[in-house]
Amino acid sequence: MASSGNxxxxxxxxxxxxxxxxxxxxxxxxxxxxxxxxxxxxxxPPEGVPRLTQTGGGIAIDDANAExxxxxxxxxxxxxxxxxxxxxxxxxxxxxxxxxxxxxxxDRMCGPTRGAVMGALVYEGLVKTPEQAADxxxxxxxVFDPCHHHHAVGPMAGIVSPSMPVWIIxxxxxxxxxxxxxxxxLGKVLRYGAYGDEVITRLHWMADALYPTLAxxxxxxxxxxxxxxxxxxLHMGDECHNRNRAGTSLLLRAxxxxxxxxxxxxxRLARVIEFIDGNDHFFLNLSMPAGKAMLEPAEGVPGSTIxxxxxxxxxxxxxxxxxxxxxxFVAPAGVVEGLYLPGFSAEDANPDxxxxxxxxxxxxxxxxxxAAPAIASFIGGTAQDAINTTREMYEICAxxxxxxxIPALEFRGxxxxxxxxxxxxxxxxxxxNTGIAHKTPGIGMVGAGVLRAPAACFAEAFDAVKAW
Amino acid sequence: MASSGNxxxxxxxxxxxxxxxxxxxxxxxxxxxxxxxxxxxxxxPPEGVPRLTQTGGGIAIDDANAExxxxxxxxxxxxxxxxxxxxxxxxxxxxxxxxxxxxxxxDRMCGPTRGAVMGALVYEGLVKTPEQAADxxxxxxxVFDPCHHHHAVGPMAGIVSPSMPVWIIxxxxxxxxxxxxxxxxLGKVLRYGAYGDEVITRLHWMADALYPTLAxxxxxxxxxxxxxxxxxxLHMGDECHNRNRAGTSLLLRAxxxxxxxxxxxxxRLARVIEFIDGNDHFFLNLSMPAGKAMLEPAEGVPGSTIxxxxxxxxxxxxxxxxxxxxxxFVAPAGVVEGLYLPGFSAEDANPDxxxxxxxxxxxxxxxxxxAAPAIASFIGGTAQDAINTTREMYEICAxxxxxxxIPALEFRGxxxxxxxxxxxxxxxxxxxNTGIAHKTPGIGMVGAGVLRAPAACFAEAFDAVKAW
Numbered sequence: 001m002a003s004s005g006n007x008x009x010x011x012x013x014x015x016x017x018x019x020x021x022x023x024x025x026x027x028x029x030x031x032x033x034x035x036x037x038x039x040x041x042x043x044x045p046p047e048g049v050p051r052l053t054q055t056g057g058g059i060a061i062d063d064a065n066a067e068x069x070x071x072x073x074x075x076x077x078x079x080x081x082x083x084x085x086x087x088x089x090x091x092x093x094x095x096x097x098x099x100x101x102x103x104x105x106x107d108r109m110c111g112p113t114r115g116a117v118m119g120a121l122v123y124e125g126l127v128k129t130p131e132q133a134a135d136x137x138x139x140x141x142x143v144f145d146p147c148h149h150h151h152a153v154g155p156m157a158g159i160v161s162p163s164m165p166v167w168i169i170x171x172x173x174x175x176x177x178x179x180x181x182x183x184x185x186l187g188k189v190l191r192y193g194a195y196g197d198e199v200i201t202r203l204h205w206m207a208d209a210l211y212p213t214l215a216x217x218x219x220x221x222x223x224x225x226x227x228x229x230x231x232x233x234l235h236m237g238d239e240c241h242n243r244n245r246a247g248t249s250l251l252l253r254a255x256x257x258x259x260x261x262x263x264x265x266x267x268r269l270a271r272v273i274e275f276i277d278g279n280d281h282f283f284l285n286l287s288m289p290a291g292k293a294m295l296e297p298a299e300g301v302p303g304s305t306i307x308x309x310x311x312x313x314x315x316x317x318x319x320x321x322x323x324x325x326x327x328x329f330v331a332p333a334g335v336v337e338g339l340y341l342p343g344f345s346a347e348d349a350n351p352d353x354x355x356x357x358x359x360x361x362x363x364x365x366x367x368x369x370x371a372a373p374a375i376a377s378f379i380g381g382t383a384q385d386a387i388n389t390t391r392e393m394y395e396i397c398a399x400x401x402x403x404x405x406i407p408a409l410e411f412r413g414x415x416x417x418x419x420x421x422x423x424x425x426x427x428x429x430x431x432x433n434t435g436i437a438h439k440t441p442g443i444g445m446v447g448a449g450v451l452r453a454p455a456a457c458f459a460e461a462f463d464a465v466k467a468w
Numbered sequence: 469m470a471s472s473g474n475x476x477x478x479x480x481x482x483x484x485x486x487x488x489x490x491x492x493x494x495x496x497x498x499x500x501x502x503x504x505x506x507x508x509x510x511x512x513p514p515e516g517v518p519r520l521t522q523t524g525g526g527i528a529i530d531d532a533n534a535e536x537x538x539x540x541x542x543x544x545x546x547x548x549x550x551x552x553x554x555x556x557x558x559x560x561x562x563x564x565x566x567x568x569x570x571x572x573x574x575d576r577m578c579g580p581t582r583g584a585v586m587g588a589l590v591y592e593g594l595v596k597t598p599e600q601a602a603d604x605x606x607x608x609x610x611v612f613d614p615c616h617h618h619h620a621v622g623p624m625a626g627i628v629s630p631s632m633p634v635w636i637i638x639x640x641x642x643x644x645x646x647x648x649x650x651x652x653x654l655g656k657v658l659r660y661g662a663y664g665d666e667v668i669t670r671l672h673w674m675a676d677a678l679y680p681t682l683a684x685x686x687x688x689x690x691x692x693x694x695x696x697x698x699x700x701x702l703h704m705g706d707e708c709h710n711r712n713r714a715g716t717s718l719l720l721r722a723x724x725x726x727x728x729x730x731x732x733x734x735x736r737l738a739r740v741i742e743f744i745d746g747n748d749h750f751f752l753n754l755s756m757p758a759g760k761a762m763l764e765p766a767e768g769v770p771g772s773t774i775x776x777x778x779x780x781x782x783x784x785x786x787x788x789x790x791x792x793x794x795x796x797f798v799a800p801a802g803v804v805e806g807l808y809l810p811g812f813s814a815e816d817a818n819p820d821x822x823x824x825x826x827x828x829x830x831x832x833x834x835x836x837x838x839a840a841p842a843i844a845s846f847i848g849g850t851a852q853d854a855i856n857t858t859r860e861m862y863e864i865c866a867x868x869x870x871x872x873x874i875p876a877l878e879f880r881g882x883x884x885x886x887x888x889x890x891x892x893x894x895x896x897x898x899x900x901n902t903g904i905a906h907k908t909p910g911i912g913m914v915g916a917g918v919l920r921a922p923a924a925c926f927a928e929a930f931d932a933v934k935a936w
Contacts, residue, residue: 235842236704236714237875246704249717253745256724260738270728277721373875374703383878407705407841408876410851 049425052305055323055468059303061421068298068306068322069399069417072362075294076172078223079286082215086162089150089179093162097121098147100158100355101313102328106137106144110314110333112193112350115441116157117142119195123203124161130195130442148309148320151296152179153288153355156191156437157314164203165211167286169226171293178292182206182214185279187445192437193350194444213272217258224254226290230364231403233283234414239372240287241356241365242433242448247283252276288355291362299325305465306398307418310361310430310453314353314437319457321420323468331456338436338449339379348446350439357432357453363401363416366433366450367393371406371414375433379449383408389431390415396422396430424462429453517893520773523791523936527771529889536766536774536790537867537885540830543762544640546691547754550683554630557618557647561630565589566615568626568823569781570796574605574612578782578801580661580818583909584625585610587663591671592629598663598910616777616788619764620647621756621823624659624905625782632671633679635754637694639761646760650674650682651753653746655913660905661818662912681740685726692722694758698832699871701751702882707840708755709824709833710901710916715751720744756823759830767793773933774866775886778829778898778921782821782905787925789888791936799924806904806917807847816914818907825900825921831869831884834901834918835861839874839882843901847917851876857899858883864890864898892930897921 054060086092097120099113109117114134121133121142136142147154154160166179181191184202188194218224229250236246256273263269276282295308304322311318318328333351340346359365369376370390373383387408393415394400400413418430429452436447522528554560565588567581577585582602589601589610604610615622622628634647649659652670656662686692697718704714724741731737744750763776772790779786786796801819808814827833837844838858841851855876861883862868868881886898897920904915 232713245700246714246717249714249721252721252724253717253741256720256741257738257745260728260734260741264734266728266732270725273721273724273728277725373879377875377879383875407845407851411841411845 051425052421052462052465055303056466057468059468061303061305061465064301064303064323065306065398065417065419068301068304068308071174071298071301072294072417073399073402074173075227075297077169077178077226077290077293078172079167079218079226080170080177080223081168081218082165082211083168084162085160085164085166085179088166088168089152089160091145091150092160093143095141096143096145096162098145098150098152098154098158098160099313100147100154100156100353101311102316102318102330103146104144104313104315106142108315110350110353111439111441112353112437113157113159113314115193115195115443116159116190118441119190119199120159120161122195123190123200124163146311146313147355148311150179151177151292153292153311153358154181154191155183155284155288155356156354156435157193158355159190163207165207165215167289169286169289169293170223171297172223174297176293176296178289178296180285180289180292182210183279183282183285185275186281189444191354192435192443192445193441195442209268210272210275213259213263213268214255216262217255220262221254221258224251226286227403229254230287230290231405234364234368234371234404235407237372237374239359239365239368239375239433241284241359242375242435243280243372244283244287245280247287248276248280251283251286284356287364288358291358291364294362295358298322303468305420307361307420310357310418311355312352312357314350317352317454317457319420319453319461321461321465324464327464329457329461329464331454331460334451334454336434336436336447336449336451337379338447340436340447341445344438344446348438348440350437352432352434352451353437354434356434360430360432361418363397363404363414366431367397367416368404368406368414369431369433370408373408392428393431395426396428398422420458420461420465423458429455429458519893520889520930520933523771524934525936527936529771529773529933532769532771532791533774533866533885533887536769536772536776539642539766539769540762540885541867541870542641543695543765545637545646545694545758545761546640547635547686547694548638548645548691549636549686550633550679551636552630553628553632553634553647556634556636557620557628559613559618560628561611563609564611564613564630566613566618566620566622566626566628567781568615568622568624568821569779570784570786570798571614572612572781572783574610576783578818578821579907579909580821580905581625581627581782583661583663583911584627584658586909587658587667588627588629590663591658591668592631614779614781615823616779618647619645619760621760621779621826622649622659623651623752623756623824624822624903625661626823627658631675633675633683635757637754637757637761638691639765640691642765644761644764646757646764648753648757648760650678651747651750653743654749657912659822660903660911660913661909663910677736678740678743681727681731681736682723684730685723688730689722689726694754695871697722698755698758699873702832702836702839702872703875705840705842707827707833707836707843707901709752709827710843710903711748711840712751712755713748715755716744716748719751719754752824755832756826759826759832762830763826766790771936773888775829775888778825778886779823780820780825782818785820785922785925787929789929789933792932795932797925797929797932799922799928802919802922804902804904804915804917804919805847806915808904808915809913812906812914816906816908818905820900820902820919821905822902824902828898828900829886831865831872831882834899835865835884836872836874836882837899837901838876841876860896861899863894864896866890888926888929888933891926897923897926
């Protein structure tokens, strides 16, 4: 007992650390006494939001949501091939450009989306210069449509033009397919709004060399399981949105034997491998359509308050509910709290942009932040902050994933299936990870960071449910 | 305040959980009341072991240890090539077989080491059958020598025969080199004592196809940094001993472009990639010699009580101190607490075997268990157990690594540099991760697990220091 008492004395002799939940003023008075304080970002939930159990028309919401969750968790996304957008994406005409987020017209598009549109029209050979491209985009000749209206998703600006190669992902449980372009890397790239010669040259190399090499490999190897790959990556420090190093590594392992067997040009094969190795985000353009492929079969269950689409076009932030998948609920896109590349600052940042929040919607990305503490530290946080982020997201999700688990949480399933009712009841808004694009067309990436989704679209969606 | 009070009430209304440190009987009485109890494996340190500050001859130990730690942390291991053992390992004659652990003669060798010796002699073409090999091994024609006496390390039985290909690792800070064979995979493999046709066939394929493919790639690409690769792998769920999935993935990324450019035979290239992809332990045979390359320059600092070699031959467990690197302190090899492959049990297990504890010695492996919670769960533990393992190892280490860090511990450096004084003072024995070989020659792997190093060799080493 002497030893035990001694240890107790040591505990209380040690410097005091306080965890402060709630009013910041409590923490301030402790800080004035030079006591270490950890603030927990917590506010009491809004009063007076009763649990909605039925829609206005009497549909039992919990039953509807259970069916939606069942479908999401049953999904088995796999790479089944690659193709050219105009050939494989339904409803894609030669004058169609797909973009991220909810619907938007050229006049309301943000800088990086305009920049990516301009670059895409140059890439397509429809114009010679970005200036001509801007004129064409404004002329009405081009049909702009959300990726989400075509079973596709696009990171950042998310521009998909007709001759771009895309991954074809099939949910092998339900047979539906989803599409996404190939990831270009970081920095001066189209999806961040850059459109210079190096961007266009890279896009042509991707179509001429990268695409056939990948397509031939997948054709030989057959479907490549993405659910298992995401599950593994979550055990290897990725959250599959802002960090994709493990996913990219595992993907290369899966693709490389087929590439070796089908690519007779050794130098092209080497350059393709170097391109993948040189871009730790290469897997993002697979984790995204994998999420889309898992979420789409859950759409159209009457009465469901689960969010199956959450996406931004750099101007607006939009969500859609499984119970009414045709309707967008929209609010202004938020400001990202980020870390900036040298030479850039918050003043350069465009608001939140891209379909990559499909990862959070599908139960990873920011919702699996506990799996990827390196991201938290990248923006000045701690591993504990990362755990707290995931813990908080359980509060607004209807389920825990049965296939995606987090080692640091004793292999607990990730939070999945945001329920707009829980968001309203708790006042907790979804936490998102994201890249940051320069607000001016033509520049590109300036940083990466985190933010919360805007409240207004959830409130509007919640009101709509009452009228269903 | 009502809200705050409410939360406090909820806390105390919740089921009680107790952490019990020390006497197990306290926990029993709580368990009888159906209260959840977490036992902390803690015993009071042995009494009467004063801190030794000087050797018998008056050398200041802390100063010596500081120099040893400085050298270990300065190490920059890199793959600089591959070669055939007889050509590149110093002191390797045509009748030499290297083995893991401290020195041992044929008559005292354990089953898996005998099995691996028998297989190696068949592989070398010196005999036709394992039975003939056993006769040759017993005849005195073969010189057995520890890998550690030749700047080499070998997993499990650790047999290196003259015509086996080996990795050449150079510590680019000090210029010293270390060597290790190529990893064969799991199951029926030579290092676990198997010697059947499939084992010999695989070894020939490794020499004829795998080796030249890897060697040509490294020759083209130049040195491949292993310190950075281990550091990354520790952020991706590996501890680089029992789990090497991330390390293997990162290695393939580094090697593949060079392999693509130098291997004209597409099918051979594809099979080499598939072999690496099919064996998540492929990187072990690099994390091991990387550790050896970092530890050797620290040997020979008079007065240092830091352990620079810790290795087992399946019969004996041995350590060596930086202050007297020629002398082994030996104790019987321990029993592994493990998980067994289907059809096998603890009765089949050989005692602890292999040089792979070089990873723990160099500050990763079991000492970085907090980085790899999946291993803890594999043997029935939790992520918290993994964190506790690493936390405990800080108690017996002289330093925290400046290059290898653990996300779950807020990127704290891994414990590195076991000090035999701290082991004696705290009574805490090193925790080791390991595979488990069948005790009978010819069978192979039966499981994997954890254990602690045996106490006697540390006590003997501590006594020796007093006489220095």
